[in-house]
Amino acid sequence: MKVLVLMSGGVDSTTCLAMMVEKYGKENVEALSMYYGQKHKKELECARKIAKYYDVSYQELDLSLIFTSSDCSLLEHSDKEIPHSSYKEQIDKSGEKPVSTYVPFRNGLFLSCAASIAISKGCELIYYGAHSDDSAGNAYPDCSLAFEHAMNQAIYEGSGHALTIQAPFVKQTKKDVVAEGLRLKVPYEMTWSCYEGGESACGKCGTCIDRKRAFMANGAVDPIPYVE
Amino acid sequence: MKVLVLMSGGVDSTTCLAMMVEKYGKENVEALSMYYGQKHKKELECARKIAKYYDVSYQELDLSLIFTSSDCSLLEHSDKEIPHSSYKEQIDKSGEKPVSTYVPFRNGLFLSCAASIAISKGCELIYYGAHSDDSAGNAYPDCSLAFEHAMNQAIYEGSGHALTIQAPFVKQTKKDVVAEGLRLKVPYEMTWSCYEGGESACGKCGTCIDRKRAFMANGAVDPIPYVE
Numbered sequence: 001m002k003v004l005v006l007m008s009g010g011v012d013s014t015t016c017l018a019m020m021v022e023k024y025g026k027e028n029v030e031a032l033s034m035y036y037g038q039k040h041k042k043e044l045e046c047a048r049k050i051a052k053y054y055d056v057s058y059q060e061l062d063l064s065l066i067f068t069s070s071d072c073s074l075l076e077h078s079d080k081e082i083p084h085s086s087y088k089e090q091i092d093k094s095g096e097k098p099v100s101t102y103v104p105f106r107n108g109l110f111l112s113c114a115a116s117i118a119i120s121k122g123c124e125l126i127y128y129g130a131h132s133d134d135s136a137g138n139a140y141p142d143c144s145l146a147f148e149h150a151m152n153q154a155i156y157e158g159s160g161h162a163l164t165i166q167a168p169f170v171k172q173t174k175k176d177v178v179a180e181g182l183r184l185k186v187p188y189e190m191t192w193s194c195y196e197g198g199e200s201a202c203g204k205c206g207t208c209i210d211r212k213r214a215f216m217a218n219g220a221v222d223p224i225p226y227v228e
Numbered sequence: 229m230k231v232l233v234l235m236s237g238g239v240d241s242t243t244c245l246a247m248m249v250e251k252y253g254k255e256n257v258e259a260l261s262m263y264y265g266q267k268h269k270k271e272l273e274c275a276r277k278i279a280k281y282y283d284v285s286y287q288e289l290d291l292s293l294i295f296t297s298s299d300c301s302l303l304e305h306s307d308k309e310i311p312h313s314s315y316k317e318q319i320d321k322s323g324e325k326p327v328s329t330y331v332p333f334r335n336g337l338f339l340s341c342a343a344s345i346a347i348s349k350g351c352e353l354i355y356y357g358a359h360s361d362d363s364a365g366n367a368y369p370d371c372s373l374a375f376e377h378a379m380n381q382a383i384y385e386g387s388g389h390a391l392t393i394q395a396p397f398v399k400q401t402k403k404d405v406v407a408e409g410l411r412l413k414v415p416y417e418m419t420w421s422c423y424e425g426g427e428s429a430c431g432k433c434g435t436c437i438d439r440k441r442a443f444m445a446n447g448a449v450d451p452i453p454y455v456e
Contacts, residue, residue, distance in 0.1 A: 061294065065290075105347060107386060109343070112333060112341075115332070115333040116294050117332075120295065141386055142385075144385060146385045147382060147386045150378055150379075150386075157372060158370035
């Protein structure tokens with residue numbers, strides 16, 4: 001069976017890629033990455049290198065024009081600052097609303113692009129790395145279990161029953177993602193998560209904080225360098 | 229309330245646009261069209277003119293790179309011929325499979341792009357022109373009621389409950405679409421449906437046949453010129 005993996009170059013998607021390569025073999029895995037105007041374009045360089053490391057077919061799409069009207073703090077054209085606190089702290093502050101780094105319907109858009117490409121290339125499954133830490137308190141509603149269920153149904157129906165999606169960690173935490181990745185010897189030193197556009201990871205943004213904690217919770221050390 | 233209308237320049241979407249302009253006023257309507265590599269690019273010229281006619285905000289996206297691997301007969305790079313028969317005849321011939329003019333997950337992709345833009349622009353509703361003639365026998369599975377339900381749920385969940393979609397004709401036929409459009413005095417002479425890239429509509433492809441029949445069933449004459 002052929003599968004398509006949504007690939008950001010971060011911890012979650014790289015772990016998903018490793019799982020699919022283990023299960024179906026590299027010749028049956030397609031990786032797909034997106035430029036959408038993010039400040040942290042560096043993740044795309046990482047995605048390219050990781051795809052090369054696993055020797056899988058790789059494709060990149062530019063979706064940045066879709067987000068020109070969005071004021072999401074993650075986007076290059078936005079003046080908003082990226083918050084320096086964990087997602088949980090951001091949600092406790094703002095209530096049950098998406099955080100300022102929520103990119104409007106990003107996962108829905110990425111999965112739909114992936115679906116069009118997957119059907120064209122004869123893939124029967126799309127794999128992606130959403131997990132429950134990201135959807136907690138509605139921080140990223142497009143990472144939730146409810147979204148995953150509905151989107152799977154939409155893709156199954158809209159493809160004429162040819163395609164499904166799976167988010168293997170949707171009920172688990174980033175700690176579980178890293179545990180699986182460590183088992184699979186994922187080259188986490190090649191990954192990038194930080195939302196800021198810097199040379200080294202900032203260590204302060206939500207994704208840096210959550211990433212470091214996930215390694216610590218596994219009794220491991222995150223192998224990438226941090227500014228502090 | 230602000231709404232976004234998916235706009236192809238054809239009969240169905242133009243009728244949807246007219247309905248939304250009547251209901252919410254032109255200042256609250258955004259129209260969105262897509263170039264996806266279709267042979268019948270002429271529909272985009274029509275979409276632009278129709279948006280101007282209704283004096284609504286209009287945006288175009290280029291999604292053609294997403295379909296470079298598809299062998300759908302509707303696409304410019306495809307060598308496949310566009311069938312010269314109605315959808316019903318095509319389905320009777322091929323069984324319960326998507327027709328050769330099915331563009332992989334096109335409506336899912338369009339609705340997801342529309343969702344990202346709608347959230348950014350403060351729209352609460354996406355309106356689009358799917359109807360039951362197109363989904364009959366699984367011809368276009370992404371025009372079905374089951375797809376519309378699931379995609380609505382996915383967009384509602386993935387937007388943090390900020391956005392829904394509606395396909396007002398999803399349980400009705402193209403005859404009903406034209407009936408509503410005639411009531412609203414839609415300038416159907418400005419619309420384009422034919423799948424071929426010609427100067428005048430071919431009159432032979434599935435969408436030409438179904439369009440002419442829909443006008444006839446309303447005791448009206450389709451105002452566009454046909455080659456035959």
